[in-house]
Amino acid sequence: MASVTKRFPLRARDFLHAGEASIQVQAFLKTxxxxxxxxxxxxxxxxxxxxxxxIHGGNGELEMxxxxxxxxxxxxxxxAGIADIELAMQPGYSTAxxxxxxxxxxxxxxxxxxxxxxDELELASAPGRGTRARMIFRRRPPQEKTP
Amino acid sequence: xxxSEIVRELEAVPLTDEDHLELExxxxxxxxxxxxxxxxxxxxxxxxxxxxxIQTVRTAKIAGVSAVVFVRGKTPPPxxxxxxxxxxxxxxxxxxxxxxxxxxxxxxGLTGLDGRR
Ligand SMILES: Nc1ncnc2c1ncn2[C@@H]1O[C@H](COP(=O)(O)OP(=O)(O)O)[C@@H](O)[C@H]1O
Ligand SMILES: [Mg+2]
Numbered sequence: 001m002a003s004v005t006k007r008f009p010l011r012a013r014d015f016l017h018a019g020e021a022s023i024q025v026q027a028f029l030k031t032x033x034x035x036x037x038x039x040x041x042x043x044x045x046x047x048x049x050x051x052x053x054x055i056h057g058g059n060g061e062l063e064m065x066x067x068x069x070x071x072x073x074x075x076x077x078x079x080a081g082i083a084d085i086e087l088a089m090q091p092g093y094s095t096a097x098x099x100x101x102x103x104x105x106x107x108x109x110x111x112x113x114x115x116x117x118x119d120e121l122e123l124a125s126a127p128g129r130g131t132r133a134r135m136i137f138r139r140r141p142p143q144e145k146t147p
Numbered sequence: 148x149x150x151s152e153i154v155r156e157l158e159a160v161p162l163t164d165e166d167h168l169e170l171e172x173x174x175x176x177x178x179x180x181x182x183x184x185x186x187x188x189x190x191x192x193x194x195x196x197x198x199x200x201i202q203t204v205r206t207a208k209i210a211g212v213s214a215v216v217f218v219r220g221k222t223p224p225p226x227x228x229x230x231x232x233x234x235x236x237x238x239x240x241x242x243x244x245x246x247x248x249x250x251x252x253x254x255x256g257l258t259g260l261d262g263r264r
Binding site: 020 | 178179180181182183184186190193196198200202203205206208209210211226229234
């Protein structure tokens with residue numbers, strides 16, 4: 001199977017549409033008949049990363065790649081970036097504003113949750129250079145054929 | 148517990164005309180924190196919440212929540228109800244507080260996310 005890539009634009013502070021990309025990723029993966037538990041993990045991570053880009057980051061893009069052995073979710077934004085990644089990863093650490101909190105975000109659980117649910121999480125960021133969250137989810141190895 | 152019984156117990160009204168009343172629910176969470184809903188095993192649950200933004204519907208969809216009851220008599224904005232309709236997520240509004248909703252459903256045998264009560 002050739003790999004499939006889908007890209008969705010993200011707009012900073014557009015809370016009306018924030019999360020739409022992840023909903024579409026979830027719907028697409030359902031049509032591909034992936035394991036429901038795997039789809040749930042991917043959807044959760046994708047949504048948390050998308051919300052982070054919209055809430056804390058800037059304009060950007062969400063990219064999903066479905067390959068034979070893995071699914072990769074990459075969320076990039078051109079926002080202010082993160083000065084201290086280790087601190088940002090701490091459960092409970094948040095710089096979220098009132099608007100984010102009113103929507104039920106801003107408890108500092110997003111990045112830790114992404115780390116828990118993804119097989120691999122790579123967070124690259126620097127002040128003024130935007131942020132890129134890349135998450136890898138491995139598919140179960142195909143069943144070995146009995147001779 | 149059938150969703151129809153839950154709705155009656157919570158004196159709730161449907162906000163969409165979807166008919167999911169035969170749905171069986173065994174676990175329930177009361178939360179105003181969407182990050183919490185996303186971090187815990189919320190697949191197939193009933194969510195009681197006071198947050199009515201459109202992100203509540205998206206969170207429910209992403210996490211696999213089966214139905215949502217908005218508590219404290221809050222009426223969600225039109226975009227929230229509209230999205231619930233297109234996503235076919237059953238949503239209801241109850242005039243009761245989160246505390247009273249939880250109490251009533253606990254009394255009827257619903258459990259928390261880990262199956263305990
Ligand atoms: N895309 C991003 N751009 C800038 N800062 C970010 C981004 N993602 C996360 N952060 C920073 O990391 C913190 C922790 O993120 P997270 O764990 O998702 O919690 P929360 O979103 O609830 O604040 C955020 O409050 C913010 O300071
Ligand atoms: Mg976050």
